[in-house]
Amino acid sequence: MQAETYYRDHWLDVDPDRVGQYEDMFRWRPEMAPMLAAAELAQGQTVVDYGCGPGMLSLELARRVGPTGTVQGVDINETFLERARANAAGEGLSDRIQLHRIETDALPLEDGSVDRIICKNVLEYVDDPTGTLRDFHRTLRPGGLVHAIDSDWGMLAVEPIGPERLARIFDAASIAYRTPLIGRKLRGFLRDADFDDPVVSIVATADTTGRAAPILLNMAKYARESGRLDEREIDAFVSNVKTSVEEGSFLLVLPQFLVTAARP
Numbered sequence: 475m476q477a478e479t480y481y482r483d484h485w486l487d488v489d490p491d492r493v494g495q496y497e498d499m500f501r502w503r504p505e506m507a508p509m510l511a512a513a514e515l516a517q518g519q520t521v522v523d524y525g526c527g528p529g530m531l532s533l534e535l536a537r538r539v540g541p542t543g544t545v546q547g548v549d550i551n552e553t554f555l556e557r558a559r560a561n562a563a564g565e566g567l568s569d570r571i572q573l574h575r576i577e578t579d580a581l582p583l584e585d586g587s588v589d590r591i592i593c594k595n596v597l598e599y600v601d602d603p604t605g606t607l608r609d610f611h612r613t614l615r616p617g618g619l620v621h622a623i624d625s626d627w628g629m630l631a632v633e634p635i636g637p638e639r640l641a642r643i644f645d646a647a648s649i650a651y652r653t654p655l656i657g658r659k660l661r662g663f664l665r666d667a668d669f670d671d672p673v674v675s676i677v678a679t680a681d682t683t684g685r686a687a688p689i690l691l692n693m694a695k696y697a698r699e700s701g702r703l704d705e706r707e708i709d710a711f712v713s714n715v716k717t718s719v720e721e722g723s724f725l726l727v728l729p730q731f732l733v734t735a736a737r738p
């Protein structure tokens with residue numbers, strides 16, 4: 475993979491183990507409900523799940539919009555979409571979830587045709603966040619809401635790794651993110667895309683169980699593939715993460731920015 479396009483290519487070429495890992499990591503849990511509150515989801519709505527992956531969020535959105543609503547899931551990766559199709563069928567929700575593969579960062583949907591666009595942990599990977607948000611603006615009906623949920627990798631804290639070592643690993647891994655500080659930048663990008671008054675809030679939880687450790691193991695993989703850091707430093711990082719999970723000393727905090735705006 476080329477370093478210049480790695481942020482996109484690593485999503486196009488995902489190995490099967492990683493797909494299962496993402497299903498576990500992104501599975502919807504009731505305690506995640508505050509992440510969706512500002513989206514004001516309701517029965518009967520047409521809702522886009524942009525960058526739906528294996529469809530873990532799409533399932534929850536389909537429950538929220540009910541039998542009269544529709545979820546339009548889009549992603550660039552066909553393997554994820556196949557998993558999303560299987561997961562929708564497994565939950566008996568296929569009739570309300572339509573899935574589309576996209577090759578450009580544009581929605582295959584009519585102007586003004588949707589009530590909500592939800593985009594969770596995806597905008598850090600798109601070529602041009604403002605361009606993508608302009609396309610969201612085109613697709614939303616007047617008064618419709620875009621609701622983006624994104625990390626800000628500059629705010630990641632991991633113990634017992636500490637900030638200096640983490641910064642070295644992240645610096646090498648940063649080829650995997652087009653806009654790693656997307657969280658703090660989202661409000662500005664939405665304003666640039668002609669949304670009025672984006673509202674910003676943050677949710678943060680501390681993972682002490684290791685459920686979020688795959689984030690760090692993926693980061694180590696990206697750092698390795700970048701060729702920018704000594705392999706021994708990456709090996710020591712991976713071993714430290716795994717040992718701290720086993721010993722119970724692991725802690726990871728990655729605040730999530732929730733940014734909501736209406737199409738005027």
Ligand SMILES: C[S@@+](CC[C@H](N)C(=O)[O-])C[C@H]1O[C@@H](n2cnc3c(N)ncnc32)[C@H](O)[C@@H]1O
Nearest residue numbers: 485500525526527549550551594595596599600
């Ligand atoms: C971190 S996962 C998030 C999955 C899902 N939104 C969730 O939270 O459960 C990122 C997803 O974005 C997709 N993706 C990456 N670049 C994309 C792009 N330019 N347009 C649409 N989807 C993209 C990936 O294939 C992957 O499914």
